Amino acid sequence: MKPNILLIEVDQMRADCLSIMDHPVVDTPNLDQLARDGVLFTNAYAATPSCVPARASILTGMSQASTGRVGYQDKVPWKYENTLADEFSKAGYHTQSIGKMHVYPTRSLCGFHNVILHDGYMHYNRFKFNTKTMESADSVDDYLNWMRDRTIGHVDLSDLGLDCNSSTMARPWHLAEELHPTNWLTTQSIDFLRRRDPSKPFFLKMSYVRPHPPFDPPSVFYDMYRDMDLPDPPLGDWADTNDRSREGLNPVTAKGLVPKQRFQRAQAAYYALITHVDHQIGRFLNALQEYGVYNNTIILFVSDHGELLGDHNLFRKSLPYEGSANVPFILADPGNHLSMKKNSRLEEVVELRDIMPTLLGAANIAIPDTVEGKSVLPLVRKEQDVQWREYIHGEHTLGNQSYQCITNGKEKYIWYSQTGEEQFFDLIKDPKELTNRIQEADYVQRIQVRREQLIQELAGREEGYSDGKSLFVGKAVKSTLAHALT
Template sequence: NVILFTTDQHRGDYLGIAGHPLMETPNLDAWANHGLYFPNAYTEIPSTTGARRVLHMGKGSYHCGAIGYLGAEWDEKQSIAWMMAQAGYHCINVGWRNMNPRRKLYGYHNVICHDLRKGEDDYMDWLEQQVGPEAMERGHGSDANGWIGRPWHLEERLHPTVWTVDVALDQIAKRDPTKPFFIWVSHLRPHSPYDPPQFYWDMYINEDIPEPPIGDWCEEYRDIELRPDRTAWAGELTPAQTRRCRAGYMGCISHIDYEMGRL
């Protein structure tokens, strides 16, 4: 059986095994200690959609037509899921996909996705059933491309990170018992919104978080004033805003670690 586990916008140095002085990632650290750890690995392309296509096609971004969010149509028969299915695996995809078309199977037998679009998002449909028609994943005011950090506003069991692992466990239990399984468990976090449940927020909000390395090239954007836009890609944040953003980001990583330990 094969589990492919991915996170989104996860810095490689934000792991305990990477030497981060504060990060609590005991499960990921244990996997690395008992397997192989590649500290010098880096993504072919920094944007989500392109990186996922490279991962699934096994080709560089230029050769699979992915140089960003747009690009050539995916060749389904060259995808990892298609090849695993041909080899006799029951292929399952759970969580954050960011593929186009969103509901296309791309070789998977089962797809249960969280893709941030009502009507095409199984998580949002489930959340509405749990909470009611007013349910909103981002009802706390943070955004999927924003910098606001704050605790999750609903019960912890309703967080998409928890839902993703719950669904993965359910799918594994209900798989075809005559075949090995290949499951891609994909988390949107620690991509914004930086909204871990309260327990994981409290892990870091009062810690002395080390200052990040900042390159000289950032200076040319320092005078760009984009606030109060909460999705601004540049601009000056106050120390308090930055602390909340980073504490939320770190909390999301530890939350994922604990949930993956449950899986």
């Protein structure tokens, strides 16, 4: 029988928040072991670092330009010819998704045989019934109904008083730990092992909402970090340090000067959520062993994007800086089906669209022609003369902060399309992006190479950013390209 495939996604986890990456405080013993049982990619990126475009690339293996999702926009139907789950289903796998999908319509299967859904407290489902979408959180979310069946009174995620996008506020979970959405997802996933068709291999996608806000870890995990001496976030010489309008006081801020104690609570809670997820992943790995399938399961762990967490006085995601765009990416193979060199790290630049060809390749399933990503299997097998990409193209529409960027994990060129501002970071010498080198003479040639690459990437795009020779500032941005709207 072919190997089982397990895709573990988390939401909004930074690449550096792993103890195997020598983070000064975060403890991730189970993820560390997955990395020891496989390969850790240190230069993995979300090319368009927010939930909708990132997940579109994961499920289709296509670039953001091909999915049409170059920014964040809800309520655009997902109409893709080939999806990761559909290919596994057609190949005879029993396919199941548990947790976050963030697709539209909300309960679209996207090729899975079944979906058990918890997307978090979605923006367009906050109203009890939305006449435009004909959906409500009550009707589409399996976790909320499950939780209410096990509690007294009308219990909701909003009871904590935390917004679903606030990266600056935190408080401990208010119910029993087993009722937390992180525990629920693991419980449902273990139940899938019991109920699955044993005559078929399985493809299971476990998609945790945390450590995405609300920052609400169970107390036992919050207590691990709340009294620690936590690291200060990096502050680049280019960062805004004024915050004259006091944006940092907004509980759902994306930037600004946040009161110190408020920030430290949020920081502790964010780290706590990561350790909580790690423990629940360990719980599921134990279940794989108990059901006798651990050594016949290939595991890929990834996040859809990161969290700035105060870096350069910025919060949340969407921007091109390392805290937001650099993601953890671990391919583990306990049974050694892939003949990889285990307990190793690779520096080749990879991105989320590489997940689909990698997992299909691991199961020896043909990769559809629509897939633009590249399988990492030749890299992990240390094959000779592997031709790998030189860089990735990243972007995100974000009002006046809309940008385009080029990076190979060792240097990064950023162009803000509405203002023309440019930045260049030498990530080898300056991994925390403290110094913008755009005006430094020593980098002129390297900057021009990256600028030319971006000019070619954008040539012919409908927004009119480039004619193949120059970049044009101030062109109207679109979060979704025309072909994805038809």
